Amino acid sequence: MANVLVVAESAEGKLRKTTHSAVTFARQAAQALGGAFSILVIGHNVAGAAEEARALGADKVLVADDASLKDYLAERYAPTVAEVGKGYAVVVGTASAYGKDLLARVAGRLGSGYAADISELLVEGGTLKYKRPMFAGNAFGIMSVSTPVQVVSVRQSAFAAAEPSGGSSDVAPVAVVAPGAAASRIEMVSFDQVKSERPELTEAKVVVAGGRALKERFNEILDPLADTLTAALGASRAACDAGYAPSDLQVGQTGKVVAPPLYFAIGISGAIQHLAGMKNSKVIVAVNKDGDAPIFQVADYGLVADLFQVVPELVKQLKAAKAG
Ligand SMILES: Cc1cc2nc3c(=O)[nH]c(=O)nc-3n(C[C@H](O)[C@H](O)[C@H](O)COP(=O)(O)OP(=O)(O)OC[C@H]3O[C@@H](n4cnc5c(N)ncnc54)[C@H](O)[C@@H]3O)c2cc1C
Numbered sequence: 409m410a411n412v413l414v415v416a417e418s419a420e421g422k423l424r425k426t427t428h429s430a431v432t433f434a435r436q437a438a439q440a441l442g443g444a445f446s447i448l449v450i451g452h453n454v455a456g457a458a459e460e461a462r463a464l465g466a467d468k469v470l471v472a473d474d475a476s477l478k479d480y481l482a483e484r485y486a487p488t489v490a491e492v493g494k495g496y497a498v499v500v501g502t503a504s505a506y507g508k509d510l511l512a513r514v515a516g517r518l519g520s521g522y523a524a525d526i527s528e529l530l531v532e533g534g535t536l537k538y539k540r541p542m543f544a545g546n547a548f549g550i551m552s553v554s555t556p557v558q559v560v561s562v563r564q565s566a567f568a569a570a571e572p573s574g575g576s577s578d579v580a581p582v583a584v585v586a587p588g589a590a591a592s593r594i595e596m597v598s599f600d601q602v603k604s605e606r607p608e609l610t611e612a613k614v615v616v617a618g619g620r621a622l623k624e625r626f627n628e629i630l631d632p633l634a635d636t637l638t639a640a641l642g643a644s645r646a647a648c649d650a651g652y653a654p655s656d657l658q659v660g661q662t663g664k665v666v667a668p669p670l671y672f673a674i675g676i677s678g679a680i681q682h683l684a685g686m687k688n689s690k691v692i693v694a695v696n697k698d699g700d701a702p703i704f705q706v707a708d709y710g711l712v713a714d715l716f717q718v719v720p721e722l723v724k725q726l727k728a729a730k731a732g
Contacts, residue, residue: 410441410497414466415489415514416449417506418457423449425611426502428569431464433500433529433562435570440531441497446470448492448582450485452478458579465573474584479596480506482513487585490517493557498536503561504610511561521553527566544661544684564610565667565688602656609640609657614670617642617659617686618652621675621697621715626652629716630674632723636730642666642686644676660685675715678703695719 412434417424427447434445444467449458454473461469472488493499493514501507503525515522523538530537530550537552538560553559609615616634618626618641626647634641643653645660659666661684671689676682678694678701686692687706694707695715704710711718 411443411467411495412438412441412445412498412500413493413496414445414447415493415499415501415507415510416447416457416461417502417504418449418451418454421453421456423457423460424504424506425569425608426504426507426564427461428464429562429564429567430500430502430507431466431570432567433560434498435465436529436531437498437500437536440529440534440536442534443497446496447577448472448489450477450488451480452476462577462579463572463575464570464577465575466577469577469579470582471579472582472584476584476587479599481591481594481596482509483591483594484587485510486513486517487587488582489514491585492582493518493559496557498558498560500560500562502564502567504564507561511559515559518555518557518559520555520557520559522559522561523551523553524561525563526560527563541684544680545687546680563665565665602654606634607638607640609642609659610664610666612640612666612668614639614672615642615659615666615668615686615689616640616672616674617644617657617676618647618674619644619676620646620650620652622647622652623650624652625716629719633672633674633719633726636723636726637670639670639672640668642671644679644682673703673707674719676703677701678706 414430414434416427438445447461447466448470450472526538526540528539614637616639642659643657647653648655648658661681667688669690673694692707693709694703695711699712
């Protein structure tokens, strides 16, 4: 029977939301193949994450828990994932930084074809085909994979997070495969996590993103708006490259891909590389002093105005509306 393996992503013993998008794909693919799906939870002290995974409707939850997997390194994780993956028709994860890093190596170890960062699963006569955005989202390619195991990563913004199914999957431990020579040439020196009170950029319901126009006043102008809307902050690459915003806020082709219900583009021109990361947002609000800026072609609401005047005014109005 053709089954699907989801490679879960966890942090600090908890399942990351990225996993739920891969599970949505796995449910679709398993149904198309007439099989079932399993979830592999890998790391150290991941019992909590495995418990969460049990509620997602998998046939079983496989757990690879070992001290050698305490710090995530693709070279240490990939041998175990590939070994477990051998028994499946499809190995899937989400195209987060973790998934992109790990799954390419897993595909290499399995000698498998890799459909990366797909936005849709198409099923034709029981065969899986994958739709993936190309050229910064200006074209779509449809691909199929002909190797016995197909490795897939899904775009998080294109696959809604799977809800718990109400069931409780069986749990089985799996053996950890000793890493090869590559792992001895790399070590984790430190992991400096950015702590923020704000929602995670890729999971936020509202994103307030700013561009180069904000200059050194990026946070002074955008923080109050983001606070009022309980939004995540985002930025254009130009704003990040200039040092006005940290690079983990970058949205776009070479940054994060987001599709929140509400996206504010403040002082962002709307270059195709930026649009590639946000144009699937449900409602887009743009503020730009240039009425011809390309961002207005994708905006649902556009304001041709000086952001330094209108954003503080918008915050004032929102606060007044909340208070009233
Ligand atoms: C290979 C490649 C990958 C890339 N990847 C990305 C990516 O992932 N993400 C990304 O964002 N970019 C990416 N870029 C860069 C992209 O091409 C643009 O250069 C960038 O998005 C521009 O950022 P910006 O809109 O902030 O700046 P600008 O293009 O300089 O636009 C600033 C805008 O602010 C407006 N403005 C100025 N002052 C005010 C004011 N007072 N009030 C209101 N509006 C004002 C201007 O009218 C202008 O439209 C990539 C480029 C390449 C070549």
